[in-house]
Amino acid sequence: MALLSCIVFGLVACASGEHGSQQPSKAAKNSSAATSEASKKSAPQEQGGENTQTPTTTAQPSANTGTITGRVTDKDTGEPISDTYITVGWENSQLATITDADGRYTVSNVPAGEPAPVLGFHPNGYRYHNSSFDDHLKIMLKPGETYTYNFSLFMLEPEGQPEVSDPSVSSESVAPGETVTFGLNAGGGEGGLSREVFAASPKLGRLVLLKPADGENAYSAKFTIPADTPPGEYPFAFFTASNECYVNGTFPMRTLRVT
Numbered sequence: 302m303a304l305l306s307c308i309v310f311g312l313v314a315c316a317s318g319e320h321g322s323q324q325p326s327k328a329a330k331n332s333s334a335a336t337s338e339a340s341k342k343s344a345p346q347e348q349g350g351e352n353t354q355t356p357t358t359t360a361q362p363s364a365n366t367g368t369i370t371g372r373v374t375d376k377d378t379g380e381p382i383s384d385t386y387i388t389v390g391w392e393n394s395q396l397a398t399i400t401d402a403d404g405r406y407t408v409s410n411v412p413a414g415e416p417a418p419v420l421g422f423h424p425n426g427y428r429y430h431n432s433s434f435d436d437h438l439k440i441m442l443k444p445g446e447t448y449t450y451n452f453s454l455f456m457l458e459p460e461g462q463p464e465v466s467d468p469s470v471s472s473e474s475v476a477p478g479e480t481v482t483f484g485l486n487a488g489g490g491e492g493g494l495s496r497e498v499f500a501a502s503p504k505l506g507r508l509v510l511l512k513p514a515d516g517e518n519a520y521s522a523k524f525t526i527p528a529d530t531p532p533g534e535y536p537f538a539f540f541t542a543s544n545e546c547y548v549n550g551t552f553p554m555r556t557l558r559v560t
Contacts, residue, residue: 365414367442369450370407373400373421376453381405385454386422386501386538386552388508390415395510399503408506413444419452420497422540424552426462427454429497429542461547463490468500468539474558480525481557483509483537488518490543498541500524502557505535530559 373385381404389396389408393415400406411417417440421430430452432438442448464487471482483500498520500509507527511520538552 365412365444366410367413367444367446367448368407368409369411369417369419369440369442369448371405371419371450371452373404373406374451374453376455382423382427382454384423385427386503386540388420388422388499388501389417390508391418391510395508396506397501397503397508398506410506411442413442413446416441419450421452421454422499422542422548422552423454424540424548424550426456426459426550427548428457429546429548430454431546457547459550461491461543461545462550463494463541463543463547464488465539465541465549465553468537468553468555470537470555470557473556474560475526476560477526477528477530480523482521482523483511483539484514484519484521485511485539485541486516486518487511487520487541487549490541490545490549491547492544495542495544500537500539500555502535502537504533505530505537505557509537526557526559532559534558 369389373382373387374380375382381400381402383400383402383404385400385404385406387398387400387406387408389411394412394417396408396411398406398408419432419440432440432450432452435452438450440448440450465485467484467486469484471484475481485498485500487498488494498511500511500522501507507524509522509524511522513519514521535557537555537557539555540549540552542548
């Protein structure tokens with residue numbers, strides 16, 4: 302695991318991290334260590350223009366799940382940052398959403414009792430953020446718990462950004478329960494490419510982790526459409542981070558139609 306920075310749960314530990322803040326709900330205090338200050342409240346949108354990634358409203362949360370909510374702001378100005386892609390989980394749950402115009406986000410149905418790191422990605426030159434490394438948090442929810450995690454992003458020079466190209470989905474039209482393959486070419490970036498190579502759909506609420514495949518800089522992953530997915534069009538954004546927390550400057554999109 303000798304990447305340029307330490308890796309835990311497969312996540313990259315970036316240099317010069319900025320701290321966020323977290324607050325367990327009154328109903329259930331979070332089991333993770335929390336040393337940051339309680340933050341002010343605030344929220345999300347999507348890269349490349351108008352936000353078409355409005356998260357889908359989910360059904361009643363399961364009794365064995367919790368909710369993570371928070372706000373993303375600019376470290377220098379304090380202004381909310383919309384269109385920040387938020388991912389929760391890594392090996393088990395793989396969930397995604399996007400911040401609204403006020404920088405706020407909510408991720409429901411987070412499995413209780415599992416590590417639930419929160420990651421933030423933005424295409425406009427902001428540094429990638431990771432709750433595990435930037436704030437040294439081990440977020441693990443109790444059933445029914447609502448956990449608040451606010452954090453800030455700051456700009457990095459574009460020269461360190463990784464490059465991505467050729468995003469693909471094996472079939473543009475699928476039915477619930479069917480499996481599709483996502484593909485992407487990715488490489489470069491300050492410190493080399495990390496293991497965070499993602500396709501995420503806030504509307505579907507899901508994250509796909511792409512892994513090395515045959516071919517230079519090639520990544521792919523299979524993804525099964527959840528059985529309860531309503532018919533509709535679900536845009537996926539493709540993005541990654543370097544080991545020094547640079548993010549690709551443009552998030553290419555592909556749309557998956559569920560019939």
